[in-house]
Each structure stands twice: as C-alpha cells, then as structure tokens.
Amino acid sequence: MPATHQHKIELNAQIRSIMGSKVKQLRRTGYVPAVLYGKDQEPISLQVPQKDFKKTFHAAGESTLIYVTVDGKSYPTLIHDVARDPSTDAIIHADFYKVNLSEKIKTKVPVAFEGESPAVKDLGGIFIRNINELEVEALPQDLPHEIKIDISKLAAFGDQIFLKDIDLGPKVKVLGTGDEIVATVQEPISQEELDASLEAPAASVEDVEEIKKEKKEEVTEEGEAPAVPAAPAKK
Numbered sequence: 001m002p003a004t005h006q007h008k009i010e011l012n013a014q015i016r017s018i019m020g021s022k023v024k025q026l027r028r029t030g031y032v033p034a035v036l037y038g039k040d041q042e043p044i045s046l047q048v049p050q051k052d053f054k055k056t057f058h059a060a061g062e063s064t065l066i067y068v069t070v071d072g073k074s075y076p077t078l079i080h081d082v083a084r085d086p087s088t089d090a091i092i093h094a095d096f097y098k099v100n101l102s103e104k105i106k107t108k109v110p111v112a113f114e115g116e117s118p119a120v121k122d123l124g125g126i127f128i129r130n131i132n133e134l135e136v137e138a139l140p141q142d143l144p145h146e147i148k149i150d151i152s153k154l155a156a157f158g159d160q161i162f163l164k165d166i167d168l169g170p171k172v173k174v175l176g177t178g179d180e181i182v183a184t185v186q187e188p189i190s191q192e193e194l195d196a197s198l199e200a201p202a203a204s205v206e207d208v209e210e211i212k213k214e215k216k217e218e219v220t221e222e223g224e225a226p227a228v229p230a231a232p233a234k235k
Contacts, residue, residue, distance in 0.1 A: 130183060
C-alpha cells in the first residue's frame with residue numbers, strides 16, 4: 001500500500017486588512033478569513049474566496065501540501081485548523097501552517113478501507129475498524145492524502161490487520177506500535193446473546209444513592225474533607 005503521488009495543489013489568497021468583529025462582513029462577501037504562519041514565518045492575515053477554499057480543502061484535507069500564493073510569492077503549507085460555525089457548519093476561519101520542504105513532519109492521515117472481506121460477505125461477520133486515521137512521518141511533499149487499506153485478507157472470524165502490515169513505501173513512515181490492531185472481523189452475535197446483554201441489570205437510582213451514602217460515611221469516619229477543585233490560575 002504505497003503512498004500515492006499527489007498533484008500540486010495551488011491556492012491564491014489576498015492580504016487581509018479587515019480584523020476583529022468586522023470579519024463577519026468579510027464572510028458575507030464570500031471570503032474565508034485565514035492566517036498563514038510557521039517556523040521563522042511572521043503571521044500573515046489572509047482572505048481566501050470561500051468557493052476556492054472549499055474546493056482546495058476537499059482535495060487536500062489537512063495532510064496534503066498546498067502552495068498558497070500571496071502577492072506573487074508561493075508558500076508551501078498544510079491546512080492546520082479549520083473553524084466552523086456550530087449552527088450552520090459553515091467554514092468561518094482557516095489556518096495555513098508553512099512547512100520546510102527539507103524537514104520531515106509528523107501528522108495524522110485519514111484511513112479508507114477498501115475491498116471486501118470474505119468473513120463479512122460470506123460468513124456474516126461484523127467488520128470492526130479500530131482507527132479512523134494514522135500518524136505518519138514524511139517530508140511534506142510526500143504525505144498521502146489518505147491511506148487505503150485492503151480488507152480482502154480478512155477471510156475468517158478473528159482475522160486481523162495490524163499496524164505492522166501497513167507499508168506506505170520508503171518515503172512515509174507509519175508511527176505507532178506494530179502489534180496495534182487496525183481492523184478485525186468478529187463473529188456475529190446471536191439473538192440469545194443479544195437478549196442476555198439487554199437483560200443485564202443496571203444500577204438503580206437507589207443503588208447509586210446507597211453507594212454515595214456509604215462513601216460519605218467512609219470519608220467522615222477517616223476524618224478527611226472532600227476534595228475541593230483548585231481555583232484557576234490568574235492570568
């Protein structure tokens with residue numbers, strides 16, 4: 001599963017002079033306020049056409065190199081953070097992190113499972129994915145957009161894919177413990193097992209109150225005062 005080569009992604013941005021609460025007006029005119037920063041890079045306030053940013057973000061995510069052009073100068077960056085409006089999910093701000101093309105970086109890349117598992121298709125097993133992304137280390141220009149994992153090797157119940165099974169080629173190193181389970185297939189649960197789990201007694205309110213009462217009595221007998229949260233540090 002080698003990392004696939006990415007075509008060069010470019011995005012034009014403009015210097016932003018509108019700051020503070022006035023950026024709401026900027027968003028209404030179709031722009032996303034942003035900032036570009038990084039090691040040995042003074043922060044630059046930017047504005048990017050919303051349509052262009054959405055297209056770029058869809059193509060690159062947060063793990064693919066983007067060349068942001070500002071006043072004729074190109075900056076190699078990664079989208080480091082995207083803020084969204086909690087009520088509308090609209091993008092309201094973005095961070096571009098300038099990277100050094102000669103220095104390896106660590107970042108998380110989304111995982112995409114592909115293929116068909118015989119244990120699921122033919123035996124009715126339940127596919128269990130234990131991860132949604134993997135941490136990798138590579139030069140910025142070698143980072144994959146996503147990591148595709150073939151699940152066709154999961155032929156029987158209990159078969160597993162481990163972290164050590166994932167090979168992204170010599171340019172991309174997968175970080176983590178080799179015996180970490182990435183995905184597996186478990187035997188389907190029977191109706192009897194399902195019914196038994198649903199019938200398992202849950203702690204009642206009376207049980208919880210009794211436990212609290214016993215705990216309080218223990219603390220009183222030992223002469224210990226209940227813990228008090230520390231006051232926040234003054235800024």
